Amino acid sequence: MPEPQPPQPHVPGxxxxxxxxxxxxxxQxxxxxxxxQxxxxxxxxQxxxxxxxxxxxxxxxxxMGGAMDLATSEGETLEKGLxxxxxxxxxxxxxxxxxxxxxxxRRNPVFIISGLVILFLVVIxxxxxxxxxxxxxxxxxxxAQQGSGPGHPFGYxxxxxxxxxxxxYGARISIAVGVCATLGVALLGSVLGGLAGFFGGGWDxxxxxxxxxxxxxxxxxGGLVLLSVVTNNSVWPVIGFMVLLGWPQISRIARGAxxxxxxxxxVQAARALGASNSRMLLRHITPNAVAPVIVVATIALGTYIxxxxxxxxxxxxxxxxSVSWGIDISAASxxxxxxxxxxxxxxxxxAVTVLAFIxxxxxxxxxxxxxxx
Amino acid sequence: xxxxxRDLHVEFRTRDGVARxxxxxxxxxxxxxxxxVLGESGSGKSVTAQAIMGxxxxxxxxxxxxxxxxxxxxxxxxxxxERRKIRGAGMAMIFQDALSSLNPVLSVGDQLGEMFVxxxxxxxxxxxxxxxxxxxxxxxxAAKERVRDYPHQFSGGMRQRIMIAMALALExxxxxxxxxxxxxxxxxxxxxxxxxxxxxxxxxxxxxxxTHDLGVVADVADRIAVMYAGRIVESAPVHDIYKxxxxxxxxxxxxxxxxxxxxxxxxxxxxxxxxxxxNIPPGxxxxxxxxxxxxxxxxxVPPLYDVEPSDGIRMSACHFWRECLDDRVxx
Numbered sequence: 001m002p003e004p005q006p007p008q009p010h011v012p013g014x015x016x017x018x019x020x021x022x023x024x025x026x027x028q029x030x031x032x033x034x035x036x037q038x039x040x041x042x043x044x045x046q047x048x049x050x051x052x053x054x055x056x057x058x059x060x061x062x063x064m065g066g067a068m069d070l071a072t073s074e075g076e077t078l079e080k081g082l083x084x085x086x087x088x089x090x091x092x093x094x095x096x097x098x099x100x101x102x103x104x105x106r107r108n109p110v111f112i113i114s115g116l117v118i119l120f121l122v123v124i125x126x127x128x129x130x131x132x133x134x135x136x137x138x139x140x141x142x143x144a145q146q147g148s149g150p151g152h153p154f155g156y157x158x159x160x161x162x163x164x165x166x167x168x169y170g171a172r173i174s175i176a177v178g179v180c181a182t183l184g185v186a187l188l189g190s191v192l193g194g195l196a197g198f199f200g201g202g203w204d205x206x207x208x209x210x211x212x213x214x215x216x217x218x219x220x221x222g223g224l225v226l227l228s229v230v231t232n233n234s235v236w237p238v239i240g241f242m243v244l245l246g247w248p249q250i251s252r253i254a255r256g257a258x259x260x261x262x263x264x265x266x267v268q269a270a271r272a273l274g275a276s277n278s279r280m281l282l283r284h285i286t287p288n289a290v291a292p293v294i295v296v297a298t299i300a301l302g303t304y305i306x307x308x309x310x311x312x313x314x315x316x317x318x319x320x321x322s323v324s325w326g327i328d329i330s331a332a333s334x335x336x337x338x339x340x341x342x343x344x345x346x347x348x349x350x351a352v353t354v355l356a357f358i359x360x361x362x363x364x365x366x367x368x369x370x371x372x373x
Numbered sequence: 374x375x376x377x378x379r380d381l382h383v384e385f386r387t388r389d390g391v392a393r394x395x396x397x398x399x400x401x402x403x404x405x406x407x408x409x410v411l412g413e414s415g416s417g418k419s420v421t422a423q424a425i426m427g428x429x430x431x432x433x434x435x436x437x438x439x440x441x442x443x444x445x446x447x448x449x450x451x452x453x454x455e456r457r458k459i460r461g462a463g464m465a466m467i468f469q470d471a472l473s474s475l476n477p478v479l480s481v482g483d484q485l486g487e488m489f490v491x492x493x494x495x496x497x498x499x500x501x502x503x504x505x506x507x508x509x510x511x512x513x514x515a516a517k518e519r520v521r522d523y524p525h526q527f528s529g530g531m532r533q534r535i536m537i538a539m540a541l542a543l544e545x546x547x548x549x550x551x552x553x554x555x556x557x558x559x560x561x562x563x564x565x566x567x568x569x570x571x572x573x574x575x576x577x578x579x580x581x582x583x584t585h586d587l588g589v590v591a592d593v594a595d596r597i598a599v600m601y602a603g604r605i606v607e608s609a610p611v612h613d614i615y616k617x618x619x620x621x622x623x624x625x626x627x628x629x630x631x632x633x634x635x636x637x638x639x640x641x642x643x644x645x646x647x648x649x650x651x652n653i654p655p656g657x658x659x660x661x662x663x664x665x666x667x668x669x670x671x672x673x674v675p676p677l678y679d680v681e682p683s684d685g686i687r688m689s690a691c692h693f694w695r696e697c698l699d700d701r702v703x704x
Contacts, residue, residue: 264473264476265468265469265470265473265474266473266474266475266476266477268428268468268474269466269468269474269475269536269539270476270487271428271460272426272428272460272461272465272466272468273460273461273465273466273488273491273539273540273542274457274458274459274460274461274462274488274491274492275457275461275487275491276457276491279487279491283476283479283487284476284479287476287478287479288476288477288478368478
């Protein structure tokens, strides 16, 4: 707990409206402004109940860690620009949930580390030649399974390809599959699930049964059946398959989260004060229901990257000459005794990538929950 | 009359059967008047309020009869969108638990400003300025700095005042306060009630105060309507009820208030439980718990009698309201 400090003395005297507010200490006198006089009539100042006002003052003063220094700095801005408080300086800009979350995230080391790792991965998957000059498809069988040497820090795999180059180039497919599949699943799942949860009724029942059907399809078996008929050797059939089988998971979570959020009193209160369906859904329910979706989606991102590896291993995902960590892992696994490095580097890259996304999801979730602030 | 509820019937269809929550409620409130609606849990007072506001969950709820006249217009005949525009601007509601009634992920300024954005189409910046004004109005200290704070950073009393500010934002002509002080401690209760009464006076609004706290009612209400099992059982100006209740249920409620001069005695309690709304007793719904019940009470539903002097001001739904009044005078 921060120590109670004396309240910020604050006398906004500027502008058109004469106003005297005693910064939380003792009775509050607010005259003027628009509309009828408030504290003049009847009973006089209300908040004179000593302990109560003091308590309010203390809470106002302590605030919460971050909020406090913000308030202080803004108090100063206000004093400086007294004349135009009504027009509002830059400090008057509305602070939204997302800008607050961003402010929190920038200070979170977990977010910074995972963010940098992901940024790095994204950059090398876009421009792998930045850090790897070789060609991942240029292999020399005579060097098969050799350990690291000059210019080839990770050594060679069973086909004599440079493991370093292949690991760098493999990031592209893993990131593309992971990110695209997750985005597709999250969008499709949360929109369908969220709408079903919000409106309920017949569509909700139909959608719930459909998700049950999809849950009953084993992922690997489904992949073998569906992907074996695809001849297109690109990432899109794999991503499409993951979205097709993955959305029910997010849909179910989004539906539950929306139903929970819908039952909150503040949604009822918003309705009682005249909010429309779309406003309730977008402004009151979504921010309160999005956290579980984000968490599950980031964890799922890791599993999609791993699933791509699994499918490639089974020969129904991507096939050589595509370069992916999954292909390399499956190719290197028979030689784990002779050439462990060929297995360890792509596996390590996979593990770091998955970890970074999970850490990112965690940090984002924390930042989106103002109660943890 | 600002608001008039006529013979309102609401039922809930559940798997176990039909719960008849409101069975012919009549009440009204004028501009500048405070009507207190009293009753135990499950007496239908909140459901009536939700039906007035149009925020009843339908299904399972269903309004099966009656009309709700707001400024002469039957709300039940309006379309959803017309109804929505009245909510907030024409009538507003204050809820019981201010913490759960404020959105935890939005700053209070955003939530207060939302009223102006939704109904008046103000820009975000203007709405924020109005939010600060409102917070000043309900005496939140240092409103200008605190407008960016989140609900959990406020004390319970301040949160309830913010709820009041939201309800008052567009200066509606009717406020429904559903147990606005139940979640607060006693000293804060008094502050919040005083604030509410004062703002009501200034804006000349009608106020429907739903409560089960008779102490709160005595200070602020003009009229009291007592509900039991989805019906009004007594309706009268506030001092008449406190002086001499004309219904045994009201008398039971008054007798169960702890008194300072009652030291060492056991507190009176109305025996029995409120009726199951799926199976309301025939005749007078209160008869199984009523000390005065006779045969006629078990067969005939009592109408709302006009208590003498017959001027339509005082009503009681007891066959024996005369005896009830006399009892009180004699004892």
